[in-house]
Amino acid sequence: MSYVGASAVAVNPMNAAEYHGINLIVVNRRMKVAELVLRVLICALGVLAATLMVTDTQVMVFFSIQKKAKFTDMKALVFLVIANGIAAFYSFLQLLRCVVSLAKGSVLFNKPLAWAIFSGDQVxxxxxxxxxxxxxxxxxxxxxxQSELQWMKLCQFYGKFCNRGGEGLASAVMASLCTVIVSAISAFSLFRLYGGANAKTTTGW
Amino acid sequence: MSYVGASAVAVNPMNAAEYHGINLIVVNRRMKVAELVLRVLICALGVLAATLMVTDTQVMVFFSIQKKAKFTDMKALVFLVIANGIAAFYSFLQLLRCVVSLAKGSVLFNKPLAWAIFSGDQVxxxxxxxxxxxxxxxxxxxxxxQSELQWMKLCQFYGKFCNRGGEGLASAVMASLCTVIVSAISAFSLFRLYGGANAKTTTGW
Known part of the structure; x- marks a missing residue:
């Protein structure tokens, strides 16, 4: 078999769809459904985390002085709200693409688009x-x-604020885990396009 | 051309090595060299970051009371030292594998090993x-x-400690960037093994 012949396989969609006995359309459809579910979760959990943080306040009175705890008092929580907002918005945009792609039943062969999705998901x-x-x-x-640094415990005064913040943080961690899985899926979608040496030997490494 | 014929390409090492006009051996060698350099950098920068943190101390006297700042005073720095130690040790082990692989000039076709490397690099x-x-x-x-939380600035007292800690942190950030690139390389090495539908159409997405 010549190299020219091998090249002809690659550009024939029917052969590409069932290459190496794997029905790429079925595999791709399952991956797309998993990706869609994960992107919905990222959207929902990201919005939930940001909402829980932004609406988290508690007022305490210390010797007739009123003090109000809010998420902007802690830089890390502001960063968390921004990051989750970006993740939710980005996932919403990707969700639209997933729905169209799933409805059409198309397979991702467009390398520049696959690179863009991979890069976005990684970031x-x-x-x-x-x-x-x-x-x-x-x-x-x-x-x-942190007694060594004379940074005082705050949750002993602002228990309700801390509990709700903890719930927001838990949502953010779950959203983040979904982004990690989605980034692995988009890596698969991109780098399989560079395949072609799918030899089943186990000796080479 | 039949499907059986296409399958024969995949298991023929000679065709696999030059599939789609890409000399996989050359590409693989370049990737291996890049991976090797990055893993050396992770090792060196990880050890540097951990060393700078562990040896970072400063003694100050406040009204005849001696206070010593050290990295264990801040939980985040302890976590940083542990994480960089793990990254450096893991990269050293992977480095040995890279050197052997580069010397042999072999291509990674072993899926379980590729999955193990990908998973380790991701973690x-x-x-x-x-x-x-x-x-x-x-x-x-x-x-x-953070005045709202009554957490005091420490660097105004421990300037030398903070500067050296900053150098350690910069090393850790650079080591981390290298781990991110290496994890993308290992994703490429793994997922290209699942390729085979390398169609050059730009319409499908």
Whole structure:
């Protein structure tokens, strides 16, 4: 078999769809459904996390002085709200693309588009992980304090504020896990386009 | 051309090596060199970051009371040291595999091994990003304070400690960027094994 012949397989859609005995249309459809569900979850959990944080307030009175705790008092929570807002908005846009793609039953062969989706998903995944890591660290200081640095525990005064913030943080962590899985799916969708040496040997490494 | 014929291309190493006009051996060698350089950088920068943090101390005297600042005073810095230690050790092990693979000139076709490398690289990448995000957030509190929470600025007292910590953090961020690129390379090495439908159409998406 010549190299020219092999090349002809690649550009024939029917052969491409059932290459190596794998029905790419079926595999692609399942991946698209999984991606769609995950993007819906990112949207919902991202909005939930941001809403819980933004609406989280508690007023306390210390010796007739009124103090109000809000999410803007802690830089990490502001970053968390922004990151989750970006993730939810980005996922909403990607969701529209997924729905159209699923309705059409088309397979992603467009490399520039696959690169754009992969890059966007990677940025959002690392952004959300960085955001909840920073917020979790701040929450640990707020809950336990850091006596060596004379940073006082805040949750002993603002219990309700901390509990609701914890719920927001949990939503953000779940949204972030979904972005990590989605970024792996988009990596698969992109890099399989560079395949072609699918040899089943287990000796090479 | 029949489907059986197409399948024969895949298991023929010679055709696999030059599938679609791409010399996989050359591409693979370049990727391996890039991966090797990045893993050396992760090792070096990870060790540098951890060393700078662990050896970072400063003694100050406040009204005849001696106070010593050290990295264990801040939970985020302890996490940063652990994460960079793990990243450096893991990269060292992967480095040995890279050197052997490069010397042999072999191509990664072993799917379970490719999955193991991909998974390990993903964990290390997200771990290091989370670690420096948490440490950066803590450093912002140390540098600027958070007056609403009555968390005092520390760098006005411990300037030398903060500067050296900043250098350690910068090293950790660079190491982390390398882990992110390496995880993309390992995603490429894994998912291209699932390719085979390398159609050059730009209409499907």
């Amino acid at each position: 959002v995944a690392y952004l959300t992980v960085a955001a909840w890591a920073a917020a979790l660290q701040s929450s640990v200081y707020a809950k336990l304090g | 290390v990448a997200y771990l290091t990003v989370a670690a420096w995000a948490a440490a950066l957030q803590s450093s912002v509190y140390a540098k600027l304070g």
